[in-house]
Amino acid sequence: MSESSFHKKGQSKLASEAARKDALHRIRSAQLTRRSPEAWAAAIQQGDRDALSQAITLSESNRLEDLRILTTIFNALKPITTKGTPSNRIGITGVPGVGKSTFIEAFGHELLDRGHRVAVLAIDPSSSRSGGSLMGDKTRMNGLSNEALAFVRPSPTSTNLGGVARGTYEAILLCEAAGFDRILVETVGVGQSETAVRDLTDAFILLMLPGGGDELQGIKRGIMEMADLLVINKDDGGNRPLARETASQYEQALRLFPPTLGGHTVQVHTTSALEKHGIDAVVDAVDGMVNQWSENGWFGSQRQKQRLRQLDAHVHALARIARLNATTSAESSWIHLQQEVVDDQRHPLEAAQAWSKLQTAQEP
Ligand SMILES: Nc1nc2c(ncn2[C@@H]2O[C@H](COP(=O)(O)OP(=O)(O)OP(=O)(O)O)[C@@H](O)[C@H]2O)c(=O)[nH]1
Ligand SMILES: [Mg+2]
Structure with missing residues (x-):
């Protein structure tokens, strides 16, 4: 550069x-x-x-x-x-350039055609590093952001902690309160952000490219295990035979995976987000899974677990904010505690306890 x-x-x-x-x-x-x-x-x-x-x-x-x-x-x-229609929260991940934003544009339009109201929250640590997140994603979701029944919100990645914007869960709830019943969350599948987004959504879609093993695509097995649905995108032009072949390879690989917690079978689809084919089948597949989860109870129990994880995440985030807002003396105690942990003078648990004791003592 x-x-x-x-x-x-x-x-x-x-x-x-x-x-x-x-x-x-x-x-x-x-x-x-x-x-x-x-x-x-x-x-x-x-x-x-x-x-x-x-x-x-x-x-x-x-x-x-x-x-x-x-x-x-x-x-x-x-x-x-609490009286509103139930929403579906759908996470979409995959390596940079796989076509997430283009896919969301097509997928979002399909949902609009089916009478849904669509909100898109884009978490994009890779583009944020170049400062281009807003422009890039806005451009590729131009159609959607101009739709009256859609709402597109790129996240301000400079405030991200570990690649995921704090507040995304609240953003989802706010969009639902505003009447959006399909919430799509885009995240790049290379770091820890997809784990966080998995924890915010009901269904998690992993987009892959035709050809190449998962090592080549930089997708870790753990991320594949989190996916409810695999989509081989860019199934168009000369790529079509390869896309089909890749899909059947993943179908075989998935047979060796442990059963899903939701009791569903992880399907593999091929799409062209650009030419907009295969998208309707993905919408059907997500609806099918959600119906199955509503019947077998997984939908509710997963959301319960997610609320508990949010509680945990907020406790951590608030502690972090308290440190950000700390007074000079608190700040120096924090630095001192950190140093003790670095030097192995104090156990991290003990240091954390000492810190929270300090915080409680300071409360009005
Ligand atoms: N041929 C083909 N190209 C596609 C398809 N989907 C996306 N692309 C192209 O791939 C490039 C990347 O697409 P994006 O939608 O920006 O991909 P992304 O995964 O959102 O990328 P990041 O946000 O940077 O991680 C663009 O040039 C798209 O036009 C597809 O189905 N077929
Ligand atoms: Mg994108």
């Missing part, structure tokens, strides 16, 4: 961070002067996209006060959302 392009990318990242802070500032002042959390919640439920976007921005904030406002909004939303 040339020095000037490196500089430019760094600048655009700074600019997007500044824009995010600016948005948060505007949201806060709007909240103070205009909207009560109840009015905010009502606006979300009436389909006000600005209200929805602003609430999602709150969920990504590192300020405890913002998160408190968000909780009040959730409480105001609750009575209506």
Whole structure:
């Protein structure tokens, strides 16, 4: 990378961070002067996209006060959302360039054609490094973002912890409250982000390229084991025979996998996201799995487990935020504790206990 392009990318990242802070500032002042959390919640439920976007921005904030406002909004939303139609949350992963965004564009349109309302949350650590996440994904989902019954939201990856935006779970709930009943979450399948997205979604789709073993595609066996459905994308042009061959190889490989927790068979499909074929069969397959899970109880029990994991994740995230907001003396205690752990002077558990004791002592 040339020095000037490196500089430019760094600048655009700074600019997007500044824009995010600016948005948060505007949201806060709007909240103070205009909207009560109840009015905010009502606006979300009436389909006000600005209200929805602003609430999602709150969920990504590192300020405890913002998160408190968000909780009040959730409480105001609750009575209506519990009556709402059940949603499906669908995670889509795969190596960079496999066609996730193009697939979501086609898949999302198919869902719209079937009468659904579609929200897309794109978590994209690879593009974020180049600062191009917003542009790249917006362009490839142009059609969807212009649809009245769709909502596309790329995540501000600069706030990501471990590649996944904190607040994505809340973003899903907010989209559902706004009446979106199909939530698609895009994540790059190369790091730990797909595990986190697996924990946020009901069904998890792994996109693969025709040809090449999974080692070649950089897909770890663990990620394949998490998938509810495999899709060999780019089944078009000269690639078609190879796509079919790859699909049957994966079908064979899957026979050696342990049975799924949901009791379903992991199907292998081939699609061309570009030419939009095979997409309807994937929608049918997801619907079929969801029906099966609703009947056998897995749908509800998986969501229960996910809520518990969110509790855990939030405990960690809030502890992290507390450190970010720590006073100078707390900050130096934290650095001191870290040093003791590094030097093996203190057990990590003991250090964590000492830290949480310090925090409790500081609470008003
Ligand atoms: N031939 C063919 N090309 C495709 C297909 N789907 C996507 N592409 C192309 O593959 C390239 C990457 O597509 P994206 O949809 O951006 O892939 P992605 O997985 O979202 O990529 P990242 O967000 O960077 O991880 C683009 O040039 C697409 O036009 C397909 O079904 N067939
Ligand atoms: Mg993409």
